[in-house]
Amino acid sequence: MSQARKSLNTVYLRRGRWVVEYIDFEGKQKIKTLKGENGNYPANKLQAKRFAERILTDIRTMQNLRSEQEFLNRVAECQQLIQRIQFTLDDVLPIIVNNPKLKNGTRLQHRKYQWEKFYNWLRAHYPRVTVPHDVTPLMAQQFANDLYAEGMANSTYNDYITSCRMFFKMIMIHAGLTSNPFTHVERLPKNTISHKPIPREFIPKILAACDDPNFQVLETRRLAPITKAELKTLIVVGLCTGMRLKDCALLDWSCINFENNYIKTVAYKTKKYDKGYLWIPMMPYLRKHLLSIYDWQAAGPIMPNIACRYEDKDRKELLKKSNKLSVSVPMIPDDDSEELNLPEIKSDNGNMSNEVKNLLKFAGLPVSTRLTKAEKANGVTKPIGQRKKSPNLYGFHSFRHYFVSTCAECNIPMAYVEAIIGNESEVIRQYYTHIDTAEMMRSISRIEPKFIGMPTQAALPQLQETMG
DNA sequence: CAGAGGACGTCGCTGCCTTA
DNA sequence: TAAGGCAGCGACGTCCTCTG
Structure with a gap:
């Protein structure tokens, strides 16, 4: 039968040490051995109570802080609510464009294009959604599904998903979001199609x-x-x-x-x-x-x-x-100050x-x-x-x-080819990791006796000789 | 057919998980 | 708990397609 619980903030002797028992701010029962600032144990109950008072004061301060924190949290929640209403989908693009991480150039244009694609999709399918906070994970998934149905390589699809995820991450604070609707939209495995080597003939x-x-x-x-x-x-x-x-x-x-x-x-x-x-x-x-x-x-x-x-x-x-x-x-003018009137090439x-x-x-x-004109005219289309x-x-x-496939065929060591065309090339891996299935079967068969503890073909004559 | 739009490859970094 | 494996992320560069 368990003893009745001591009353709160009680100081008492336990296993020869003075302890204080209290309830912490998470509602849990705590028992703490009392020690002075120098690590000395209290000599009597009076001294123990003085030590305990310091601990309890600290706890009370923390409890007060906690309620203050709760208050601040409430305020923050209200601010978020206001933000959610004020920050609309039209405010997203400037955030993307002005993000210092996305430098100017074609890539920024690309991101803008990606955002507009999602924005226009949302306008068409969910015209009532006007603020980022109302974009749900389901909508994100539907967009992804429609994207896939459009037809594109997986890496392009992944690029869209990654970008959308990034856009929502960028506006998280501005829009008062607590979660990203694109977090759970899965990326697809790579299905890239590389260039073929030129046929030798x-x-x-x-x-x-x-x-x-x-x-x-x-x-x-x-x-x-x-x-x-x-x-x-x-x-x-x-x-x-x-x-x-x-x-x-x-x-x-x-x-x-x-x-x-x-x-x-x-x-x-x-x-x-x-x-x-x-x-x-x-x-x-x-x-x-x-x-x-x-x-x-x-x-x-x-x-x-x-x-x-x-x-x-x-x-x-x-x-x-x-x-x-x-x-x-075109003639180049000698004078540098004169503009060379060439069109800008993009x-x-x-x-x-x-x-x-x-x-x-x-x-x-x-x-x-790609489909020929005749095929297109005959209504031939690409599968969904x-x-x-x-x-x-x-x-x-x-x-x-x-170049690489020929080197591989001619058994040029991979290290040489790496030195020539660069050691991080995907092309090299593609040809040098090619596995000849028939040769693999033969190789495995050759070492089979060793695996099952039998002498290999090469060791057989020697073995027969020693056994007489 | 110019050039805008779009697809794809590759790098370094980071965080998560396992192992020694 | 440091080290290592692994996969995904974010960024950027290059190449290609398509259309007005």
Whole structure:
């Protein structure tokens, strides 16, 4: 039978020590051994009561603080309620746009587009919802479902979900939100479709196409013209080095070391991560080609017109730098103060990817899987959920895939290929982790005896000899 | 066919969980 | 409790499609 509980704030002797018993602010019973400031135990009940008084005073203060905190919480709740009414969906975009984390540029435009997509969806489906607080997780999920039904790659879908989650996180305080409606919208696994390596039999066809009189480079009014000869150089460099389009297009003579037969350059894409130089051995075919277009005056970009086209914003500089422009370009005024009246180009790569695609198409490669006009006219549509944009099967990046897959086929050690094209490349993993199922079965069969404790084939004769 | 709009890849960082 | 594995996040860059 348990003893009756002592009354509150009672000081009494327990196992030879003076203790105080009290109820804390969570309503729990507590028993605390009494000690002085120096850690000394009280000598008698009077001293114990004095020690206890200090503890109880502290507790009472904390209890008061707690009620004050409760009051403040109530005030905060009221403020949130006011915020919820005052902060509307129209106030969200300025918050996104002015967020210092989202720097200016295409990415910000992209985020704006994403928010507007959700905003317009909400307007269409839930016109009565005017404040972020009224957006429910169910609405978020419905939006996600509609997004998926539109047809897009999973990474794009994930990008939308991630962004919406981020938008609601950004306005959390402004809108007085306590939870994020997009928190539980699940992301999808990656289903990316990579470029294919160029089929080997097409390589000679592509190189021949550059010299074919019937092949024409794309003509553009606004962008710098390029020559077929330069396009061929671009292809040869891409083919023999596996570099990305930008790295090839802007490759500079200063990167070429004919004496020691290598190319030393920095990949633009990973430049900011300071990955160091790429050291690319020059194949005889590449060396021969570069020497054929090289002269002692050579300086600046190897393909000046392509470089010019690729980076139109730096056109003036490039034109000045290079003395080997092979096609006519607008005159550059000598006086720097005079504006070079060039149109502003928004295109990322000066249509160079299309230029390459045009060549591959001429050489007979099916570059895209998109629906033809005839198919569209006959009412052929993509199935629900399938990505809107047809993946490009072949492009300049295909030369990179071709380079790595060929290296893998020829058993070039992965470390060498990493040194050449960069050690974090997804392309490398793709080809070097390829598993030959038949070879895997054979390998496992070979070691089976060892697994089950039997001697291996190689050890059998020796074993038979010792056993007589 | 220019260029806006859209898709996709990759990096470093962080937090959660398990293990030694 | 430090270390390591792992997955997701946030940010940014590049490439491609599509349409007026």
